[in-house]
Amino acid sequence: xxxxxxxxxxxxxxxAIEALRRGEPVAVPTETVYGLAADATNPAAIAxxxxxxxxxxxxxxxxxxxxxxxxxxxxxxxxxAEKLAAxxxxxxxxxxxxxxxxxxxxxxxxxxxxTAAVRMPEGFARDLIAAFGEPLAAPSANRSGRVSPTSARxxxxxxxxxxxxxxxxxxxxxxxxxxxxxxxxAGLRLLRPGGIPVDAIEMVAGQAIQRPATxxxxxxxxxxxxxxxxxxxxxxxxxxxxxxxxxxVIRFGGVPLPGEDQxxxxxxxxxxxxxxxAAANLFDFLKRADASGAACIAVAPVPxxxxxxxxxxxLARAAAPRD
Ligand code: TXA
Ligand code: MG
Numbered sequence: 367x368x369x370x371x372x373x374x375x376x377x378x379x380x381x382a383i384e385a386l387r388r389g390e391p392v393a394v395p396t397e398t399v400y401g402l403a404a405d406a407t408n409p410a411a412i413a414x415x416x417x418x419x420x421x422x423x424x425x426x427x428x429x430x431x432x433x434x435x436x437x438x439x440x441x442x443x444x445x446x447a448e449k450l451a452a453x454x455x456x457x458x459x460x461x462x463x464x465x466x467x468x469x470x471x472x473x474x475x476x477x478x479x480x481t482a483a484v485r486m487p488e489g490f491a492r493d494l495i496a497a498f499g500e501p502l503a504a505p506s507a508n509r510s511g512r513v514s515p516t517s518a519r520x521x522x523x524x525x526x527x528x529x530x531x532x533x534x535x536x537x538x539x540x541x542x543x544x545x546x547x548x549x550x551x552a553g554l555r556l557l558r559p560g561g562i563p564v565d566a567i568e569m570v571a572g573q574a575i576q577r578p579a580t581x582x583x584x585x586x587x588x589x590x591x592x593x594x595x596x597x598x599x600x601x602x603x604x605x606x607x608x609x610x611x612x613x614x615v616i617r618f619g620g621v622p623l624p625g626e627d628q629x630x631x632x633x634x635x636x637x638x639x640x641x642x643x644a645a646a647n648l649f650d651f652l653k654r655a656d657a658s659g660a661a662c663i664a665v666a667p668v669p670x671x672x673x674x675x676x677x678x679x680x681l682a683r684a685a686a687p688r689d
Pocket of ligand 1: 396398399400401402425426427428460462476479481482483485504505506507542543544545546557
């Protein structure tokens with residue numbers, strides 16, 4: 367079983383570094399979700415991430431850096447990318463940039479692409495990377511196909527028997543994964559909506575972000591992202607305007623759904639209608655709704671603006687047909 371260590375424990379960073387040097391993945395809290403981190407330059411360590419997650423194939427991972435100089439060793443940072451990094455790093459923005467000539471991020475972490483996804487996380491994760499001295503590749507610390515973890519307990523439930531160390535930083539402040547943006551000669555392309563709203567990035571960039579075609583339900587198609595990536599085991603009914611007998615209800619803004627007195631459980635993403643609070647609660651509520659034993663989770667409409675774009679994207683994935 368994994369050892370769970372609070373990030374405030376003096377031994378957290380030294381023990382994590384020992385494990386990372388041995389090529390073992392370590393679960394680390396970030397402001398978005400918990401990541402399963404390993405040395406991005408070590409192919410055996412990256413393979414161990416895929417093994418622990420049970421990923422069906424090698425998807426490109428995000429490499430996390432502690433500062434812009436570390437990013438510049440591995441990717442080519444254009445002036446526009448640097449402007450975005452200055453505005454949003456550390457934070458929930460991942461930039462997909464061309465590999466540099468000095469790049470040592472292993473092709474297993476980039477899936478052999480000529481680009482790498484890089485992000486500078488906040489707080490403890492950033493301190494750990496600075497102490498380790500190399501980028502950490504880290505997908506969300508959940509088993510493949512499950513909802514992303516926003517607490518150490520979530521990680522333990524999913525991966526506790528497969529990894530050695532979980533660092534506990536409490537609940538993730540943002541609660542949905544980073545926004546992923548490709549920056550190249552063709553401009554800016556949204557690969558995944560996330561913790562930084564698109565309009566905030568457009569304001570800084572001074573240009574529009576292209577949105578690729580979305581699939582039915584509104585989920586953005588990005589490489590390596592399965593449609594039903596965030597699937598709970600219960601069925602998910604979106605934009606519900608009523609509750610049916612035996613369903614679990616996830617609502618928003620303190621607005622009751624007609625019929626919810628017949629519901630198994632009622633959760634409200636944000637009684638006051640705050641999208642930040644809703645994002646922070648989203649994955650925990652999907653897990654609780656799933657654990658309620660209801661065959662179906664009815665989710666009331668959530669506004670689509672700002673962080674609502676990422677929330678609706680994750681909900682569309684949760685409701686997508688399973689394979
Ligand atoms: O908030 C987050 O981004 C979290 C925390 C741990 O930082 N990480 C995360 O990683 O969500 P992951 O592996 O679940 O998502 C990485 C996604 C891939 O599914 C893929 O779509 C995209 O990043 N990606 C990575 N490298 C790429 C590349 N070179 N080109 C295009 N997309 C890429
Ligand atoms: Mg994930």
